[in-house]
Amino acid sequence: xxxxxxxxxxxxxxxxxxxxxxxxxxxxxxxxxxxxxxxxxxxxxxxxxxxxxxxxxxxxxxxxxxxxxxxxxxxxxxxxxxxxxxxxxxxxxxxxxxxxxxxxxxxxxxxxxxxxxxxxxxxxxxxxxxxxxxxxxxxxxxxxxxxxxxxxxxxxxxxxxxxxxxxxxxxxxxxxxxxxxxxxxxxxxxxxxxxxxxxxxxxxxxxxxxxxxxxxxxxxxxxxxxxxxxxxxxxxxxxxxxxxxxxxxxxxxxxxxxxxxxxxxxxxxxxxxxxxxxxxxxxxxxxxxxxxxxxxxxxxxxxxxxxxxxxxxxxxxx
Numbered sequence: 382x383x384x385x386x387x388x389x390x391x392x393x394x395x396x397x398x399x400x401x402x403x404x405x406x407x408x409x410x411x412x413x414x415x416x417x418x419x420x421x422x423x424x425x426x427x428x429x430x431x432x433x434x435x436x437x438x439x440x441x442x443x444x445x446x447x448x449x450x451x452x453x454x455x456x457x458x459x460x461x462x463x464x465x466x467x468x469x470x471x472x473x474x475x476x477x478x479x480x481x482x483x484x485x486x487x488x489x490x491x492x493x494x495x496x497x498x499x500x501x502x503x504x505x506x507x508x509x510x511x512x513x514x515x516x517x518x519x520x521x522x523x524x525x526x527x528x529x530x531x532x533x534x535x536x537x538x539x540x541x542x543x544x545x546x547x548x549x550x551x552x553x554x555x556x557x558x559x560x561x562x563x564x565x566x567x568x569x570x571x572x573x574x575x576x577x578x579x580x581x582x583x584x585x586x587x588x589x590x591x592x593x594x595x596x597x598x599x600x601x602x603x604x605x606x607x608x609x610x611x612x613x614x615x616x617x618x619x620x621x622x623x624x625x626x627x628x629x630x631x632x633x634x635x636x637x638x639x640x641x642x643x644x645x646x647x648x649x650x651x652x653x654x655x656x657x658x659x660x661x662x663x664x665x666x667x668x669x670x671x672x673x674x675x676x677x678x679x680x681x682x683x684x685x686x687x688x689x690x691x692x693x694x695x696x697x698x699x
Contacts, residue, residue, distance in 0.1 A: 383647045384433040384592040385463075387606075388422060390414045390451065391440040392598055396467055396497040400528045400557045413445050418600040421620040423454060429626070434487060436463040440598075443470055449481060456485040463488040465524075467497070472510055484518055492524040493541065495534050505540055512548040526555040530570045538573075558639065580638040580649070584658035588648040590616060590627040604631070606640040609676050612668045613661050632657045634665065 392411040394401075414422075426435065435455050442448055443466055455462050462482055466475075468491045479486065491508070498504050508523075515521060523545055525538060545552045554573040556563050590604035594616060602616040602624065603609060611634050617624050632654050643649050673680065 383588075384430070385436060385642065385646055386426070386429075386433050386594055386596065387436045387438060387642075388414075388596045389438055389440070389598050390419070390442050390448065391445045393444050394440040394467070395444065395469055396441070396494055398494050398497060398526075400526060400559075411440065412598055414598040414600070416447075417620055418598065419447055419451065421600060421618075421624070422596060423451070424622075425619055425624060426455070426458065426460065431459045434461045434463055436465070438465050441467055441469070443474060449477065452478065452486075453481040456482040459485065461485060461487040463490070465490045465492055467492050467494060468504070468508070468511075469497075472507060475511060476514075479516055479519070484516075486516075486519050488520045488522075489515075490522045490524055492526075494526060495537055496528070498537075501537050501540075505544065508541070509544055509548075512544070512550055522551045522553050524553050524555055526557055527566065527570050527573050528557050580644055581636065582633040582638045582643075582649055583636050584653040584655045585633050586630040586650040586652045586654065587633045587643060588630045588650070589633075589643050590614075590631055591629055592626075593643070593646060593648055594626060605638070605643060607635045607638055609679065610669060610673065611635070611661070611665050613665070632661060634658055634661045 391413045393413060394411070426433075437448070437452060437455075439445070442464065445451075452462055452464070462485055464478065464486070466489065475489070478489065491511075493504070493508075495501075512521070523541060525541065542552050544550075556566075556574060558564065587604070593605070595603050595606055596619050597603070600618045600620045602619055604614045604616060604627075608614055613631055613634060616626065630650060633649075638644065638649070
């Protein structure tokens with residue numbers, strides 16, 4: 382599949398990671414998507430092709446009171462569903478997900494934040510039970526952010542990777558970003574992955590907005606995660622009965638793509654149009670004050686997070 386919709390159904394999370402990509406630990410308001418947003422989403426997906434993959438995420442998506450209703454309705458409509466969880470719930474919750482989604486659950490990825498784990502051996506035991514009884518048709522990747530690595534964390538990572546190999550499960554070491562830029566790692570940390578180069582996308586045509594979109598908990602819809610500050614990235618609000626995706630690829634006005642999904646899903650084309658990109662960028666200057674004001678809380682908390690992490694952990698940004 383090359384089409385996807387990511388729906389952030391909540392900003393609430395039961396963990397407090399300092400390096401959170403959405404800087405939730407500095408977020409004053411952590412809201413669930415309202416019933417109006419949820420209902421708008423459920424009406425919208427009835428109008429799109431079933432070859433879209435739907436990812437339900439957060440925050441921690443399971444915390445939303447309508448989480449099970451949403452995934453069950455997606456499954457009944459025939460969509461392939463992807464889920465991400467921090468694995469902080471009992472195994473009965475994940476078994477319930479398996480039961481209500483049947484074979485329409487494509488992925489259930491486990492995001493393990495080592496700083497948040499209080500009893501590692503207990504989590505490791507639960508992880509083995511999960512991998513042992515998980516239906517084989519469900520793909521799972523164990524996601525581990527590499528941040529402030531210690532000897533204890535390295536020991537824990539080795540145990541996780543050994544377990545994952547036993548059950549033929551992938552482990553992905555995530556490169557942490559601050560202000561949409563990858564942080565610099567020392568040699569000890571760098572060994573877990575090759576240096577990830579951010580995709581240069583300025584002036585490329587991209588199908589994001591036509592073959593993919595990101596829906597936030599307030600109902601606002603954007604082409605991608607990379608920026609909320611370009612008018613061409615804003616598609617409208619899911620609550621509108623007239624909402625629809627773009628009909629064709631649009632030129633990217635971002636210097637870098639800060640999300641791997643457009644590349645993974647073949648959204649980015651090799652065709653470039655520098656003139657259109659320049660005109661879009663110039664036009665956006667007129668709207669920048671509006672987007673800055675509309676997202677001032679996001680900007681404030683991301684800057685606050687960057688200062689705090691850089692000061693306390695001496696992390697450079699390149």
